[in-house]
Amino acid sequence: MSRGADVMLLLLVALHALLPTIFMDAGAALQEGFYTSNTNCTVDVEATVGSVVQQFISADRGVGAGLIRLHFHDCFVKGCDGSVLIDASPVNPDPEKGSPSNGGLRGLEVIQEAKRQLESACPGTVSCADILAFAARDAANILSSGAINYGVPSGRRDGLTSAASDASQSLPPPFAQLDHLTELFAAKGFTQEELVTLSGAHSIGRAHCASFSQRIHPNVSDTMDAEYGAGLQQQCPPDAGEAVAVDQDQGTPADLDNQYYRNVLAGKVLFNSDWALTSDNTTRQMVADNVGNQAQWAAKFIDAMRKMGALGVLTGDQGEVRSLCNVTNSG
């Protein structure tokens, strides 16, 4: 062998040795079916999550809405790293959950149960961030009667920190105007079209009175349909307790579909942020396009959810795989 070839061979050997660490460190890509080749798991990881989600949604469809919101709130704050799931503890008294933006979260018990089953089948292997991404997809699939169905690239790791202030900074408040919404979504790499597309998730689930009471008290806002507003005044009187909530879509509250966009155009939506999509001709036209084409909206929703699911993920040996989803392994 020539000297040149020798050196080349040495370089190749060195590079080969380095490659795993290069890939293990920052930025390894997520991949669909990440757990199918994991020899730790003898159960089908995604099917396990799917059956837990199905079981909880059968008892209460609202939980499905909660799971989709949880995934959004996880991903928009420090990436999809399960940080929204962390409970307050002596070492971390003010996690994301404590932010007003995270008021009314639900579906946490679904993640906990899926995690319990997976820890017993293959301990230390499936991240909480992945379980949440799978569960949100399964919920969207069930609540859309199969219209929204997509593969979830996985291999996320769980984050080590969670702070309420991060949530308050990144998550949009219900009173936001279009400029503010556009800015917050752009900060995560999303276009106005994607903002409009994802807002369609407000065709399911509920909202507590406090998040829209300024639009109905003392008088119904002129940005809201008067009759719809009068109905809300009855459901949410000024002295309504903190626990009172109403359906977001009063027609089909448990179906994930493009009905939301009809409601937006009719002024029959709860939040200023919903109405705000009509405050500009460009976004108003996008809303109108979604009214006209359910299949196209569903396709855009899938793309946007997959994009959201890849935000700021930890992979390889970053972060950890938690044993309990509500606490980091160090407590």
Ligand code: HEM
């Ligand atoms: C565009 C800005 C957004 C704002 C200002 C906003 C705000 C809110 C608020 C205030 C609630 C009520 C929570 C409660 O009172 O329990 C809510 C519920 C919900 N949001 Fe959003 N949201 C936005 C975007 C999104 C996105 C992008 C998604 C998902 C793709 C989403 C999914 C949901 C779902 C499914 C619910 C119902 C949750 C349940 O029933 O438990 N939202 N949102």
Ligand SMILES: *[C@@H]1O[C@H](CO)[C@@H](O)[C@H](O)[C@H]1NC(C)=O
């Ligand atoms: C985490 O969840 C478990 C099970 O529900 C609970 O017993 C525990 O107290 C929680 N941890 C914290 C820090 O809240």
Ligand SMILES: *[C@@H]1O[C@H](CO)[C@@H](O)[C@H](O)[C@H]1NC(C)=O
């Ligand atoms: C297999 O499980 C062990 C814990 O039992 C964990 O430390 C290890 O990282 C897992 N391996 C993979 C490839 O997930």
Ligand SMILES: *[C@@H]1O[C@H](CO)[C@@H](O)[C@H](O)[C@H]1NC(C)=O
């Ligand atoms: C609310 O409406 C009433 C009568 O319709 C009117 O007298 C009052 O000024 C309104 N209040 C506000 C804050 O606009």
Ligand SMILES: *[C@@H]1O[C@H](CO)[C@@H](O)[C@H](O)[C@H]1NC(C)=O
């Ligand atoms: C928005 O559309 C309305 C009619 O729907 C039109 O009168 C107005 O000029 C448009 N505004 C802009 C900035 O294009």
